[in-house]
Amino acid sequence: MDESRKISNDMPYEEFKKNGYELIDWIADYLKNIESEPVLTSVNPGEIKDKLNKQPPQKGEDLSKVYKDVDSIIMPGMTHWNHPNFNAYFNSSGSSPGILAELLSAAFNINGMLWKSCPSATELEEVTLNWLKQMLGLPENFFGIIYDGGSSSTLQAMAAARENIDGAEIRIKGATGRSDLNKLRIYTSEHGHSSIDKAAIILGVGIEGIRKIEVNENFEMIPKKLEEAIEEDAKNGWLPFFVTATVGTTSTTAIDPIRQIAEICNNYKIWLHVDGAHGGTAAILPEQKKIIDGIELADSFVVNPHKWMFCPIDLSAFYTKHPETLKRAFSHVAEYLKTEQDNSAINYMDYGIQLGRRFRSLKLWFVIRYFGVEKLQQIIREHLRLGKLFESYIDESEYFEKLAPTPLSTVCFRAVRQNYDEDQLNEFNEKLMNEINSTGKLYISHTKIDDKFTIRYVVSSLRTEVGHVLKAWELIQKKYLELI
Ligand SMILES: *Cc1c(COP(=O)(O)O)cnc(C)c1O
Helix, strand or coil: CCHHHHCCCCCCHHHHHHHHHHHHHHHHHHHHCHHHCCCCCCCCCCHHHHHCCCCCCCCCCCHHHHHHHHHHHHHHHCCCCCCCCECCCCCCCCCHHHHHHHHHHHHHCCCCCCCCCCHHHHHHHHHHHHHHHHHHCCCCCCEEEEECCHHHHHHHHHHHHHHCCCCCCHHHHCCCCCCCCCEEEEEEECCCCHHHHHHHHHCCCCHHHEEEECECCCCCECHHHHHHHHHHHHHCCEEEEEEEEEECCCCCCCECCHHHHHHHHHHCCCEEEEECCCHHHHHHCHHHHHHHCCHHHCCEEEECHHHHCCCCCCCEEEEECCHHHHHHHHCCCCHHHCCCCCCCCCCHHHHCCCCCCCCCHHHHHHHHHHHHHHHHHHHHHHHHHHHHHHHHHHHHCCCEEECCCCCCCEEEEEECCCCCCHHHHHHHHHHHHHHHHHCCCCECEEEEECCEEEEEEECCCCCCCHHHHHHHHHHHHHHHHHHC
16 A cells, blocks of 8 residues: 555555546547447346445555456446447537546636535536527527526426415425315426426326327427317316427427427416427527527426537526526525625526536536537538438438438438238337347437337437448448348
């Protein structure tokens, strides 16, 4: 054991530098050689646990030993989200400037609950969210705050909307056991994200309080159906208070018509939340601003820079026109948290569940400054082009069919077989996807559309280039031919 450990509780200065440089070298090589790793591991459940010590070490160990175990134990169980052939789910690919910002954030280790608890964290959060607001073309009067994820953002939007119900005084009186309050009702399309359901469960709306609105042939919410549902519910004693429209649904990236939905919401005084967790990022392109047309009529909006803007997980940007309502839903200031700047600065703890808050804005700042808006636009534009390219392969192939339009860069498709019924097709496509994924060369995922097993190929990784798309297509065809 190093003698200096007796002097300092923390790692000594020289040792930190040595370990730090070594780790940076390791990370640089990892990113450089990431394509030589299988994107998806083939380990079985429990395999990683079995290799790890069951008891904590009684005496400290050198980090070099831990690093060795990263190579031999952790790496074999990794799914590499930064891999250029990670085309599953909605990818989150972290960039090098984002990684460095995370390191700095850990080094500062501040808690940004109050302005006073770290003025730079609060003010950098304000400024970077203003930058993002300008990049997306959001209205000037949108107030921004960083949460950990899209699910949190939607939950906090719903809580604010519940607080906003005229005369309900939920903050004071609660939402249960009240004869003076009708049953709460929320709306989203049949393709709305599961986090909306979760938020309804958490906030006492309950699964029965969730109404899913029909979609059209492009999987977009039908505004007329929404209006009919609201009318019908109001007549039957429900209290409609919250609608989520989605810009880029999780299955197919369908874009709900925000403007039309917003007009209905404004008529009935219902809070409109716009979920652009993945798809919202595309609005940094002038030619894609149309996807958030009408956003100025919405009450809140979420986009996740940790999904398609190359910030390491986690960073979700939430915006609302009604910061005072959000504050009413969440602010509860204990005596020991009062400061002399409470009236002159933002205390972000007042606008959400979290008291302790990480310095997340650093990574947004590093990423936007390093790439610049133009380069970020160029990358997103290329992703959209590559999505269309892959779509054209599907369209032109006799072995595959497309199951949804491709408004962004997610292609929904399946293999076709003559004389197969729907069940056989589902089975075949599931098998095909698993065979492809088990090669470790490509990771794709699935959804169900109208009971059809649907394979999704998503281009949104920082490192995906045209060559990767070509290779992916070759592999998909090869595996298909092997299976028939
Ligand atoms: C990913 C996603 C979410 C959830 O975001 P998290 O950050 O994973 O909580 C919500 N809505 C949509 C449309 C998404 O794509």
